[in-house]
Amino acid sequence: MTAANGRGTVGVDAPGGEWPGGESRGEAAAGRPGAGDTVAAVVRQWEAVRPDLDTAPMEVIGRINRCAALLQQAEDSPLRHAGLTRPEFDLLGALRRTGLELTPGELARETFSSGAAVTKRLKQLTERGLVERRGDTRDRRVAHVRLTDAGRALVDGILPAQLSYETTVLAGLGGTDQRELAALLGDLLVQLEGRLRTPRTTA
Amino acid sequence: MTAANGRGTVGVDAPGGEWPGGESRGEAAAGRPGAGDTVAAVVRQWEAVRPDLDTAPMEVIGRINRCAALLQQAEDSPLRHAGLTRPEFDLLGALRRTGLELTPGELARETFSSGAAVTKRLKQLTERGLVERRGDTRDRRVAHVRLTDAGRALVDGILPAQLSYETTVLAGLGGTDQRELAALLGDLLVQLEGRLRTPRTTA
DNA sequence: AGCAGGTGTTTTACTGGTAAATGATTTGGC
DNA sequence: GCCAAATCATTTACCAGTAAAACACCTGCT
Numbered sequence: 001m002t003a004a005n006g007r008g009t010v011g012v013d014a015p016g017g018e019w020p021g022g023e024s025r026g027e028a029a030a031g032r033p034g035a036g037d038t039v040a041a042v043v044r045q046w047e048a049v050r051p052d053l054d055t056a057p058m059e060v061i062g063r064i065n066r067c068a069a070l071l072q073q074a075e076d077s078p079l080r081h082a083g084l085t086r087p088e089f090d091l092l093g094a095l096r097r098t099g100l101e102l103t104p105g106e107l108a109r110e111t112f113s114s115g116a117a118v119t120k121r122l123k124q125l126t127e128r129g130l131v132e133r134r135g136d137t138r139d140r141r142v143a144h145v146r147l148t149d150a151g152r153a154l155v156d157g158i159l160p161a162q163l164s165y166e167t168t169v170l171a172g173l174g175g176t177d178q179r180e181l182a183a184l185l186g187d188l189l190v191q192l193e194g195r196l197r198t199p200r201t202t203a
Numbered sequence: 204m205t206a207a208n209g210r211g212t213v214g215v216d217a218p219g220g221e222w223p224g225g226e227s228r229g230e231a232a233a234g235r236p237g238a239g240d241t242v243a244a245v246v247r248q249w250e251a252v253r254p255d256l257d258t259a260p261m262e263v264i265g266r267i268n269r270c271a272a273l274l275q276q277a278e279d280s281p282l283r284h285a286g287l288t289r290p291e292f293d294l295l296g297a298l299r300r301t302g303l304e305l306t307p308g309e310l311a312r313e314t315f316s317s318g319a320a321v322t323k324r325l326k327q328l329t330e331r332g333l334v335e336r337r338g339d340t341r342d343r344r345v346a347h348v349r350l351t352d353a354g355r356a357l358v359d360g361i362l363p364a365q366l367s368y369e370t371t372v373l374a375g376l377g378g379t380d381q382r383e384l385a386a387l388l389g390d391l392l393v394q395l396e397g398r399l400r401t402p403r404t405t406a
Numbered sequence: 407a408g409c410a411g412g413t414g415t416t417t418t419a420c421t422g423g424t425a426a427a428t429g430a431t432t433t434g435g436c
Numbered sequence: 437g438c439c440a441a442a443t444c445a446t447t448t449a450c451c452a453g454t455a456a457a458a459c460a461c462c463t464g465c466t
Contacts, residue, residue: 037392038315045300053362057369059385061274063392065289068271069315070395071264085422086268097248105444112241112272117423119446124422141431141444159256166260172394177387182262184376184384189240189266191375192273288452308414320453322416327452344414344461 039063060188074169078161082154087113089158091121092130092147096155101144103136130154242266263391277372281364285357290316292361294324295333295350299358304347306339333357 039062043055072086079089094110095102102110108118122145125131130151136142147155170178242265246258275289282292297313298305305313311321325348328334333354339345350358373381 037389037396039392040389042300049300049302050359050362053366054370055366056381056385057366057373060373060381060388061369063385063388064267064270064274066315067267067388067392067395070392071267087422097245097252099252103444104446112269114424115445116425116447120422139432139444143445156253159253163256163258163260166264167257169395169398170260170263170391172398173387173391177390178259178263180383181387181391182259182266184380184387185263185266185270186240186243187380188373188376188384189242189270189273192270192372193240195372195375290452306414307416317454318415319417319455323452342414342462344459346415 037063037066039066071169076165078158078165082158084154084158087111087117088121088125089155089162091118091125092151092155093159095131095145095147096152096159101134101146103142103144105142107145125151240266240269242269274372279368281361281368285361287357287361290314290320291324291328292358292365294321294328295354295358296362298334298348298350299355299362304337304349306345306347308345310348328354 039059042062043058046053046055046058074080079086084092090111091107094107098110104115104118104122107122108115111118122131122133126133129148131145132148133143133145136144173181242262245265246261249256249258249261277283282289287295293314294310297310301313307318307321307325310325311318314321316324325334325336329336332351334348335351336346336348339347376384
């Protein structure tokens with residue numbers, strides 16, 4: 001087991017042994033109350049029904065998806081509280097952290113979204129007075145986008161709160177586990193970013 | 204620098220040391236070519252601009268979000284190839300792995316989506332002949348949904364391909380790292396599922 | 407029986423994303 | 437210099453999700 005835990009996640013191993021044959025009633029997603037996370041429960045179901053399959057990848061990918069979903073819709077996060085979605089904040093953040101004016105295209109690449117999505121967000125954020133645009137003098141196709149003072153103030157005001165919120169959300173993991181998790185995700189991400197080059201429609 | 208590494212990954216550590224002051228040109232998302240993943244680059248930018256902030260949570264949450272996004276839009280996955288989105292497949296999968304008829308409400312809970320979303324997906328999947336519904340005889344509000352033979356065949360046909368696709372996607376990580384990652388994500392998920400109880404509008 | 411209130415599902419109105427087409431401009435070959 | 441092809445951004449048409457309201461039905465109290 002080597003790993004992280006010694007306790008193999010799936011290892012709780014159920015005392016009695018009765019199974020959801022008919023009575024999964026009440027708990028969502030095949031989850032028994034005290035057991036592991038919901039993904040583990042799902043994986044156990046698959047193993048029961050299709051024991052021939054190697055379900056290992058579900059343990060990683062299923063959990064990544066579910067973590068992302070949960071983190072996304074955390075209603076109490078400072079971001080939402082400030083009326084910003086994560087993609088909007090990412091856009092503002094890209095401007096703040098680079099300290100530069102960026103073109104819509106650059107913003108799309110920075111934030112890993114499509115050009116069309118950026119156009120829409122910029123419209124929104126411009127109306128809210130958080131960003132400004134000016135045309136390029138040389139190349140009249142491109143625009144340059146920068147934070148307004150209000151936009152910069154908003155980012156600077158929210159970011160610490162958001163980070164400390166995220167810190168508490170992660171607090172259940174020890175510091176060592178967090179670093180280890182970050183490192184492993186980083187390794188995975190390097191692979192993914194190489195392998196599945198997103199064909200982001202810059203156009 | 205404490206940070207992220209403790210282990211390799213980020214350890215490349217930049218030879219020279221010139222910095223994106225003005226020349227992030229060309230590479231997306233602050234990424235220098237050989238360095239770590241894009242999230243690491245973003246974090247470095249934040250640290251340069253706001254050294255007072257504790258960026259540790261970004262290393263985890265940012266990477267989870269980015270991994271999820273990349274995995275989502277993997278255009279070559281068997282799922283997409285079969286014309287199914289992940290949420291659609293999750294719905295079919297819930298029916299397959301439980302082996303039962305489920306009501307729309309149960310499906311919503313199983314798949315962590317809203318009732319309305321399930322309604323829409325069911326409409327879609329019914330039209331495609333992958334699921335069937337019958338009304339409950341006792342309680343005429345509820346419906347019972349089951350896989351058609353075609354639906355079951357589709358799931359059984361796709362799942363092995365999808366899993367083996369996922370296996371190769373994860374192959375860059377060693378088996379041990381994969382298990383460790385799964386375990387850590389499981390730990391995190393337990394925390395998140397307890398902490399941020401999603402107020403899923405069952406209604 | 408009758409009705410207040412709860413539950414299971416669907417509908418409505420809207421939002422934010424996407425892919426593909428479009429408009430506007432620059433660039434490079436000749 | 438001029439036109440074909442490339443590039444940057446936006447627009448269009450559409451689709452899937454959401455929250456809130458509506459609908460249909462059941463349940464339990466009186």
